[in-house]
Amino acid sequence: MLLRSLASTGKLLRHKPIPSLARQLSSTHREIPALTKERYPVQRGQFAEVTDGDIAKFESILGGSRVLTQSEDIQGFNIDYLGSVRGYSRVVLKPKSNGEVAEIMKFCNERRLAVCPQGGNTGLVGGSVPVFDEVVLSLQLMDKIEQIDEYSGILVCQAGCVLGTLEEKANEKGLVMPLDLGAKGSCHIGGNVSTNAGGLRLVRYGNLHGSVLGVEAVTAEGCIMDLMSNFKKDNTGYHLKHLFIGSEGTLGIITRLSIFCPTASKSVNVAFLGLESFDAVRSTFLAAKRGLGEILSSCEMIDALSLEASTTHFNLQSPIEKYPFYMLIETSGSNMTHDEEK
Ligand SMILES: Cc1cc2nc3c(=O)[nH]c(=O)nc-3n(C[C@H](O)[C@H](O)[C@H](O)COP(=O)(O)OP(=O)(O)OC[C@H]3O[C@@H](n4cnc5c(N)ncnc54)[C@H](O)[C@@H]3O)c2cc1C
Incomplete structure (x- = not known):
């Protein structure tokens, strides 16, 4: 009942997922x-x-x-x-x-x-x-999507594909990318893997060590390392791909990869909450984990200073009145009635 009960207090706002800030930011500071x-x-x-x-x-x-x-x-x-x-x-x-x-x-x-x-x-x-x-x-021109398999959920592409484009293409097949971040309009999947980017969906789908099934990388000597796999349940031998996840280009250049995309949720709800203290943030997080369980897909905290910096910089208005802390909670499930009951 978390979403609904908070809605009734007037502190909650339901709205569409946040648009990418990347392009806005890049045009404002040069x-x-x-x-x-x-x-x-x-x-x-x-x-x-x-x-x-x-x-x-x-x-x-x-x-x-x-x-x-x-x-x-x-x-x-x-x-x-x-x-x-x-x-x-x-x-x-x-x-x-x-x-x-x-x-x-x-x-x-x-x-x-x-x-x-x-x-x-x-x-x-x-x-x-x-x-x-x-x-x-x-890697800008290495942007080919080779395969999106709706049955296995496996996407294979070159490293220069923009995350937002992959998200759109995965959605067309009823899938979702396992990571989402504010820079998705510009960042590359190869950059995401090289930095082991976390993003908003980590709470639901875990980090990229779990989602990335294989990588292809070119070492400093020019050797092409084929560490690709299209198999989620692959328990054969060593998984050297993990060395490249988060290596920020120090071990080589990631040129291609395969990644597991979960099934897209039919029902997505977003709640924006205002909270009086950090303790209230902690207890709301716990309540969200316990009460929303498997449909909790994102849970983020924003302090008053950060919200103010964003609203001032982007000339936006906060959807709710002033609080010392705010939280953004997203649920993704397969049944709207069931999710709303929660
Ligand atoms: C609005 C906004 C929101 C963000 N939110 C998050 C967030 O939630 N979580 C998070 O973790 N980060 C976040 N970031 C930071 C950034 O977007 C991520 O680190 C992203 O993964 C970088 O991807 P990129 O393609 O832009 O890489 P770049 O910025 O171009 O490169 C990052 C590093 O990876 C290396 N690299 C890039 N591509 C390759 C490759 N193919 N092979 C080897 N090395 C490579 C580069 O040399 C560099 O060291 C955010 C940034 C912005 C602007």
Whole structure:
């Protein structure tokens, strides 16, 4: 009865799922930050610098149009999402296949050129952009969805697929992606796996170590590692894919993966609550887990300062009056009547 009983107190609002904030954010801040090397005491490693000969080699692998060298084309790849750090790479590469990634990595390794893999560049800790002049390897064009099997729920795709696009395609087959986050309009599934992103549905579907069934990755030497599996109940041998989940590009570049997508829920409800204290947040969380059980799909806390920062920045109005804490609770079930009873 949690949702309904709170609704009757007037502190609850039911509404559609939150839209992605990513695009809104990216259009509102575009001041050019200081170079990372000038702002922090960082030391460049013993790497070579990119020469015109290297650019010519990259063009021979990718063709001219997928090798960016003009400063106006490159700037966005050098600055992170929050506009807090900036590198000074002179080249961005956009491969389309694992073979091209392997060739690039092999060459960069032989030449001792440092490489920064980049997904949707929505990371909030500066890891997606070069610190110095690393070659940026963007996965943007590796966006093919190879297979979505509605029977097994397994989706196989290249690493540069945007999470929101995968969500739409999975929905068409009656499935849902096991993770959801505010940056889904821009972040890549390869970036999500590389950062072991948690997101809003973790409480329901667990983290990516459970959902990702296999990965394909290219190592720094240019070796393609096939760690793919299309089998959820795979208990054979070692599962080296786990090393790549959360490795943030340090072990190699994820080029392809398979992921388990649960069945989409027919009935989704969202409640936004205002609470008087952190203790009330804790007890509401417990009540939600106990009372909503298997239909609880998301449970997030927001403090007053954070809500105020968002409403002020985005010129929005909070749907309910002022409280020190707020909670967003989502339920996803298969039967509206049953869910509403809860
Ligand atoms: C509005 C908003 C909400 C967010 N919410 C959450 C959240 O709920 N939970 C959460 O965990 N994060 C969240 N984030 C942070 C960010 O979106 C995630 O970390 C996301 O997974 C990054 O994906 P990306 O494709 O943008 O990767 P990038 O930002 O491009 O890269 C992140 C890191 O992964 C590496 N990388 C990217 N792609 C690959 C690849 N194919 N192979 C190897 N390495 C690669 C990069 O080198 C970098 O180190 C949020 C960000 C925003 C802006």
